[in-house]
Amino acid sequence: MTLPARDAELVQIVEASLADAARRAGEWLVCRPGCTQCCYGTFAINQLDVLRLRAGMDALRTAQPERAAELERRAQRWIDEFGRDFPGDPATGLLGETDAERARFEEFANDAPCPALDAATGLCDLYDARPMTCRVFGPPVQTDAGDGARALGHCELCFVGATPERVAACEMPVPGEVEQSLVDELGREGLSGETVVAFALLRSCGTPEDG
Numbered sequence: 001m002t003l004p005a006r007d008a009e010l011v012q013i014v015e016a017s018l019a020d021a022a023r024r025a026g027e028w029l030v031c032r033p034g035c036t037q038c039c040y041g042t043f044a045i046n047q048l049d050v051l052r053l054r055a056g057m058d059a060l061r062t063a064q065p066e067r068a069a070e071l072e073r074r075a076q077r078w079i080d081e082f083g084r085d086f087p088g089d090p091a092t093g094l095l096g097e098t099d100a101e102r103a104r105f106e107e108f109a110n111d112a113p114c115p116a117l118d119a120a121t122g123l124c125d126l127y128d129a130r131p132m133t134c135r136v137f138g139p140p141v142q143t144d145a146g147d148g149a150r151a152l153g154h155c156e157l158c159f160v161g162a163t164p165e166r167v168a169a170c171e172m173p174v175p176g177e178v179e180q181s182l183v184d185e186l187g188r189e190g191l192s193g194e195t196v197v198a199f200a201l202l203r204s205c206g207t208p209e210d211g
C-alpha cells in the first residue's frame, strides 16, 4: 500500500503551523540542526507514519543507496538490542494493546537513539519523511494531561524561564482531525495498529510488502 496523496496536504499544514509558531516564539524556541535530545527514546507511530517512512526509505535507496543501507543496519541493530523486550509482536513490529503491554511500553527503550538519527552529524536521515510526533515536538502543543484534561506541553529545552502567557501565545495548532481521517482511511483498508520507527524501516508491520 502506498502513502495517501493527502498526506502531502497534512505535512504542508503542519509545516505552516510550525513556521508560524516558530515566528511567534522567536528565541524561546531553540530547535536547530544537530540538537538531538528529542531523537532519544521510543514512541509509537501510526500506519500513516509507517507509509511515509517507507516512502522515504524507498526514495533514499534510489538516491543514496549506501546511506539507506547504513540506516537499515542501524534499524536492525536497534531491533537486535531491544526487540527481545518489545511489548508487542516482534515478528510484525505491531505494539500490543493490552493494559500490561501499554504499561511495559512506557518503560521501553527510553534512552535508545532513533535509528534514523545519524550520530555523526546529529541529523535525521529521513527528515522529510519523519513521523508526526517529530514534527510537533518542540513548540507548545496541546497534550493529554490525564483524566480527559488537556495541557500545553513543550520541549524542556525551549521556553526556559518563559511565563505561561508567553508559552500560550506560541501554541502550535496541530491538525489532529486531518491526520486521524487519513489513519481511519488506512484502517478501513486493513492497515491498523501502532509500531515504532525501527520496525517501520525494516519490516512489514502488518503492511502488505510493497518493496
Ligand code: SF4
Residues within 6 Å of the ligand: 030, 031, 032, 035, 036, 037, 038, 039, 137, 138, 139, 155, 156, 157, 158
Ligand atoms: S525539540 Fe528540543 S531536543 Fe528537539 S531539536 Fe527542539 S530543542 Fe532540541
